[in-house]
Amino acid sequence: MLLAEQALNGLQYGMMLFLMAAGLTLVFGVMGLINLAHGSLYMTGAFACAAVAAVTGSFWLGLAASLVAAAAAGALVEIAVIRRLYARDHLDQVLATFALILVFSEGTRWLFGSFPLYLKLPGSLSGAVVLPGGLHYPLFRLVIIGFGAAVALGLWWLITRTRLGIRIRAGEADREMIGALGVDIARLYTIVFALGAALAGLAGALVGTIQSVQVGMGEPVLILAFVVVVIGGIGSIKGAFVGALLVGMTDTLGKALLPDLFGQVLDASSADTVGASLASVLIYVLMAVVLILRPQGLFGARG
Amino acid sequence: MELKRLLICGTAALALAGAAQAEGVKVGMITTLSGGGAGLGVDTRDGFLLALKNAGDAGKEVELVIEDDQQKPDVAVQIADKMIQSEQVDVLTGIVWSNLAMAVVPAAVAQEKFYLSTNAAPSQLAGAGCNPKYFSVSYQNDNLHEAAGAHATEAGIGKIFIMAPNYPAGQDSLAGFKRYYKGEVVGEVYTQVGQTDYAGEIAQIRASDADAVFFFLPGGMGIAFMKQYAESGVGKPLIGPAFSFSQDILPAVGDAALGVRNTAQWSRDLDNPANKAFVESFQAEYGRLPSLYAAQAYDTANLLISAVAKADPGDADAFRAALAEANFPSVRGKFRFGPNQHPIQDYYVREVVKEGDVLTNRIIGPAMTDHGDAYAEQCKM
Numbered sequence: 001m002l003l004a005e006q007a008l009n010g011l012q013y014g015m016m017l018f019l020m021a022a023g024l025t026l027v028f029g030v031m032g033l034i035n036l037a038h039g040s041l042y043m044t045g046a047f048a049c050a051a052v053a054a055v056t057g058s059f060w061l062g063l064a065a066s067l068v069a070a071a072a073a074g075a076l077v078e079i080a081v082i083r084r085l086y087a088r089d090h091l092d093q094v095l096a097t098f099a100l101i102l103v104f105s106e107g108t109r110w111l112f113g114s115f116p117l118y119l120k121l122p123g124s125l126s127g128a129v130v131l132p133g134g135l136h137y138p139l140f141r142l143v144i145i146g147f148g149a150a151v152a153l154g155l156w157w158l159i160t161r162t163r164l165g166i167r168i169r170a171g172e173a174d175r176e177m178i179g180a181l182g183v184d185i186a187r188l189y190t191i192v193f194a195l196g197a198a199l200a201g202l203a204g205a206l207v208g209t210i211q212s213v214q215v216g217m218g219e220p221v222l223i224l225a226f227v228v229v230v231i232g233g234i235g236s237i238k239g240a241f242v243g244a245l246l247v248g249m250t251d252t253l254g255k256a257l258l259p260d261l262f263g264q265v266l267d268a269s270s271a272d273t274v275g276a277s278l279a280s281v282l283i284y285v286l287m288a289v290v291l292i293l294r295p296q297g298l299f300g301a302r303g
Numbered sequence: 304m305e306l307k308r309l310l311i312c313g314t315a316a317l318a319l320a321g322a323a324q325a326e327g328v329k330v331g332m333i334t335t336l337s338g339g340g341a342g343l344g345v346d347t348r349d350g351f352l353l354a355l356k357n358a359g360d361a362g363k364e365v366e367l368v369i370e371d372d373q374q375k376p377d378v379a380v381q382i383a384d385k386m387i388q389s390e391q392v393d394v395l396t397g398i399v400w401s402n403l404a405m406a407v408v409p410a411a412v413a414q415e416k417f418y419l420s421t422n423a424a425p426s427q428l429a430g431a432g433c434n435p436k437y438f439s440v441s442y443q444n445d446n447l448h449e450a451a452g453a454h455a456t457e458a459g460i461g462k463i464f465i466m467a468p469n470y471p472a473g474q475d476s477l478a479g480f481k482r483y484y485k486g487e488v489v490g491e492v493y494t495q496v497g498q499t500d501y502a503g504e505i506a507q508i509r510a511s512d513a514d515a516v517f518f519f520l521p522g523g524m525g526i527a528f529m530k531q532y533a534e535s536g537v538g539k540p541l542i543g544p545a546f547s548f549s550q551d552i553l554p555a556v557g558d559a560a561l562g563v564r565n566t567a568q569w570s571r572d573l574d575n576p577a578n579k580a581f582v583e584s585f586q587a588e589y590g591r592l593p594s595l596y597a598a599q600a601y602d603t604a605n606l607l608i609s610a611v612a613k614a615d616p617g618d619a620d621a622f623r624a625a626l627a628e629a630n631f632p633s634v635r636g637k638f639r640f641g642p643n644q645h646p647i648q649d650y651y652v653r654e655v656v657k658e659g660d661v662l663t664n665r666i667i668g669p670a671m672t673d674h675g676d677a678y679a680e681q682c683k684m
Contacts, residue, residue, distance in 0.1 A: 002510040009502035016500070106337060114341035116526055116555035121534070128536030136509070138534040141502065210534065211499045212526035212555055216339030220497050255503045276469060276493045 004135055006256040007249070012141045014248025015148025019203035020221055021228040021240040022155060023196030029235015030171050030192050033082060034090055036097040038200050038225065039218025040104035045070040045201025046208030046217060047108055050119040059122040063205050070201020071194040078193040083186070101219070109215050116214035119205075144206055151199065155237050168192060172235055227283055231290045233300025242298055247283050254279040327364035328607065328616045331386035332397035333379050333407065334421075336371035340522060342551040343399045343596050344371070347421050349589055350597030351397070354604030357584055361608050368392065374399075376406035383407045387414055393616035394419060396603055399596070401425040401444060401472050412436040415619065417626070419607060421600040424645060426475055430678030433643045436619070438626055440603040442568055443645045443676035444472055445479030447544035450566035450650035450670040451517055452483035455542055457670075462489045464513035464539075466504060468520060469493035476519040476544070482677065489513045494520070501528045505535045515540045520547055526555050533559035540564070545664075548655055550594040553662040560655045560662060568646070569598045569635050570653050570666045577632035592663060598634050605631040641675040643682035650674055 024038045048069035053062030077100060085093045121140055128136045159165040167188055170178040179185045204218070211217070228247050232239025259275030266274065290298060332351065335344035348369055355362035368390055372379040379398065386392045394417040398404045404423035411418050412434040424439040455463060465480060465488055467473035473493065481488065490511045492504055508516055516539050520528050525547030532541070545567030553560060571582055571592060581601055585593040593601075609631035614621035629639050641647045650671040653664040 002506055005506040005509070006503060009500075009506060012502065013500055109337065109341060114336075114345045115551050116342070116523060118555045118557050120557055126534060128534065136536050138531070138536070140534055207499075210527065210531050212523035212530075212552075214339050214523050214526075214555070215341065217499075217523065220499065252503050256506070272491060272493065280469075280495050 002256070004133065005137065006252055008135075008137060008141070008145075010249035010252035011245065012145050012248070013252050014245035015145050016203065016207055017221075017224055017228050017248055018148050018241050018244035019151060019199060019206065020225040021232070021244050022151065022237060023199035023203075024222075024225050025229045025232065025235055025237065025240045026155075026168075026199075027193055027196040028229060030168055031082075031086065031189055033085065034093050034097065035082070035196075036094060036222065037077065037100035037104060038196070039222035040101050041070045041074055041197040041200040042204035042207075042218040042221065043104065043108060043215070044073045044197075045204030046119070046213045047112055047117065047204075048201065049205035049208060050117040050213045051112070053119060054117075059120070059125075059209070062119070063202070066201045066205035067198045070204070071198035073201075074197020075190055075194040077197075078190045082193060083189070086189075105215050112215075114215070116212045119208045119213050121209050140210060147202070147206060151202070152237075152241050159237060164191070224283070227287050229297075231287055231297060233294075233297025236297070236299040239297055239299030246286065250286050251279070251283050254282040258282075327366055328394060328611050329366045329390070329392045330368070330394045330396060330607065331383070331390060331392035332367060332369045333372050333382050333386070333395065333403075334369070334397035335374045335399050336369075338374050340374045340399065343422070343522075343594075344397070346551055346594045346597040347397055347399060347600040350585070350593060350600035351421070351604045353581075353585055353588055353597075354601045354608070356588070357580070358605070358608050361612060362604075364611050365604070365607060369397075372398065372403060374403070376403050379403040379407050380410070383411055387411065387416055393417065394607065396607075397421055397600070398423050402470075404428070408437060409434075417616070417619075417622070419603050419626075421603045422596055425471065426678050429643050429645050429676055430681035431683070433678075433682035433684055435623055435644075435684050438606075438640065438644045439646065440606055441599040441646070442648075443678065444475050445482070446568070446650065446674065446676060447546070447566050448476045448479035448519060449483045449677075450652075450674070451542050451544055452480040453650075454564065454566060454652050454670045455480075455515065455517065456483065456485045460515045460540075460542075461486045462513045462515075463487070463542075464490040464492075464508050464511050464516045466490075466492045466494060466516065466518040466520070468496045468498070468524065470496050472521075473519060479677075480517055480519075483671075484517075494524070496524075498524060499527045501531050504528075505532055505537060508532075508539065509535070509537050513539060515542055517542045518547070519544055522546075522552070526552055529556050529559045529563075542566075545595050545653065548653070548664060549596065550592045550663065551596070553655065553664075557662070558657075561657060563655050564667070565653050565655070565664070566650055566670050567595055567653055567664075568648050568650050569595055570651055570664050572665055573634065573636060573651075575634070575636045578634040578636070581634045592661070602631070602633050602635065602638070605633070641679050643676070643679040643684075645676050645679065647673055647675045 045066035049062035049066040052065035125140050129139045228243040232243030258279045259272050262271035262275045334347045370382045396419045399422050401423040408418050417436045420439040422441050424443045429443045467476045541563045545565045548565040610625035613625040616622045651666045652670045654667050656665045
């Protein structure tokens with residue numbers, strides 16, 4: 001029973017990471033841009049959701065606001081800053097987007113103050129439900145799994161079945177050529193960046209409801225999102241999905257099982273310490289193993 | 304010739320400035336004013352400034368320089384160096400986090416500066432590493448956890464699940480709790496620092512046969528845990544130190560915190576004149592309820608004002624004696640220093656309640672009386 005609950009937790013954590021990593025890998029793959037400020041867009045979504053939900057009393061309006069606010073912030077940032085960075089090397093991009101993190105953090109603090117905001121679940125989604133087998137599980141975590149699956153399906157449809165998706169894939173493969181064929185590259189990049197930002201904003205709003213909405217909330221998740229992107233293969237949505245689930249499962253099950261496993265051979269307190277420390281590096285071990293076996297990532301096209 | 308006269312004038316001016324300064328005290332406040340932990344630093348600063356304002360003319364004796372440490376030890380060290388060497392402060396104060404305090408305090412007291420702690424009080428500075436120039440006005444880090452342990456024992460909780468982040472203050476927390484808890488610890492978990500998802504731990508709590516859960520998760524970690532715990536429907540009672548139930552984060556936790564018992568040396572509803580004046584003037588000045596951090600900073604400033612009235616900070620021995628007397632109206636009611644210059648004070652059990660629309664704490668009883676700390680014996684000074 002505990003194992004089933006932990007497996008669900010791993011799945012849900014993986015979906016959360018996927019929401020974050022999908023936008024990152026999209027921007028990374030299509031535009032070749034390392035965007036450290038992705039976490040700031042995630043924070044923007046969470047704050048927009050909390051602010052709108054507080055004013056209107058509706059979580060759903062807040063969720064819509066998070067999409068709009070993050071997409072708008074993304075488009076603005078792309079036009080004002082990011083656009084000047086495509087021709088530069090990665091170090092300049094890292095520097096500029098790191099500066100954006102600071103601007104976003106202090107800007108948010110200036111607007112909303114230093115104290116964490118309150119974001120509550122709507123009544124219809126709160127509480128626990130009983131799953132088959134008698135397992136009590138929080139409803140909202142199931143909703144997050146649902147959102148993750150829906151976004152994965154939506155992105156798959158967008159990339160493989162629509163005109164925009166064809167352009168995105170073409171942009172990934174050869175940006176000079178599609179420019180020469182008359183596709184407005186500048187506009188395409190703004191759209192992709194805004195789409196990535198909207199995904200981050202949605203993740204921020206969803207996660208903010210069960211965590212805390214505060215300045216700096218995006219950076220810890222960003223590191224994991226990069227791990228997911230590297231494991232999955234840069235630019236691959238499918239890779240981000242599989243990578244996120246792998247990381248989520250490894251992290252959750254590692255933390256749940258390792259201390260017990262070590263408990264078989266060590267005494268309780270040192271088993272806890274060893275197990276907990278090993279569990280916290282487990283995802284990086286996973287990343288290292290994947291990189292040794294497949295340096296381009298699980299589904300990465302480029303080396 | 305011209306140069307010589309200039310030099311003499313300059314020296315005279317400096318001497319004059321020095322003489323003018325000796326009347327009061329120059330204080331350097333290093334605290335966290337940006338990033339995720341800024342709420343705590345803002346309350347520390349505001350509590351300190353309020354005490355200076357409320358003291359009227361006596362408050363004007365204190366010249367305050369404030370700088371933001373960004374919650375980074377290296378930045379805190381740089382600021383401390385600058386304040387000591389170019390600003391020539393007499394007293395340093397304001398650090399919220401223990402790791403920053405450990406980076407700054409030993410060096411500052413070695414350079415003959417006083418340090419008054421408004422919050423962080425790691426065990427290293429309470430025991431063998433104690434120093435005549437270091438005072439903790441808040442508590443010793445273990446204290447609130449010890450009080451929670453004492454309360455859990457008193458409340459007859461037979462089996463408990465305990466949890467803290469895996470870093471020095473987290474390890475001190477569980478050690479402090481166990482020092483005074485007499486029941487059985489059925490689960491002991493160290494989480495990662497900065498962890499935001501507690502589904503795994505909540506599953507372990509659900510599977511355990513614990514009667515209650517003790518947790519120490521400061522800042523955003525506590526907000527996340529409590530919201531997720533309330534959603535999970537596990538429902539075992541929670542106990543914790545006041546940090547996760549302080550006024551700065553209660554609004555963000557929401558109703559999930561209602562009814563949770565927590566331990567602290569101060570509460571908004573503590574019945575004494577100094578506290579009433581503090582809470583009222585804080586609300587009037589800033590339009591919000593004060594947190595524990597604000598109360599501790601307010602006391603620190605008042606302690607400083609009381610010492611400046613008696614002794615010149617330039618006379619270190621006299622100034623230290625004046626500080627050690629702790630003759631100031633504390634918002635905690637009674638307050639005195641132990642032999643290692645950490646507080647001997649009462650600790651209370653508080654409960655999170657809703658007054659109108661506002662979540663706040665109410666005292667429901669004493670947890671420990673005239674309690675010092677476990678490290679005082681190791682302090683030789």
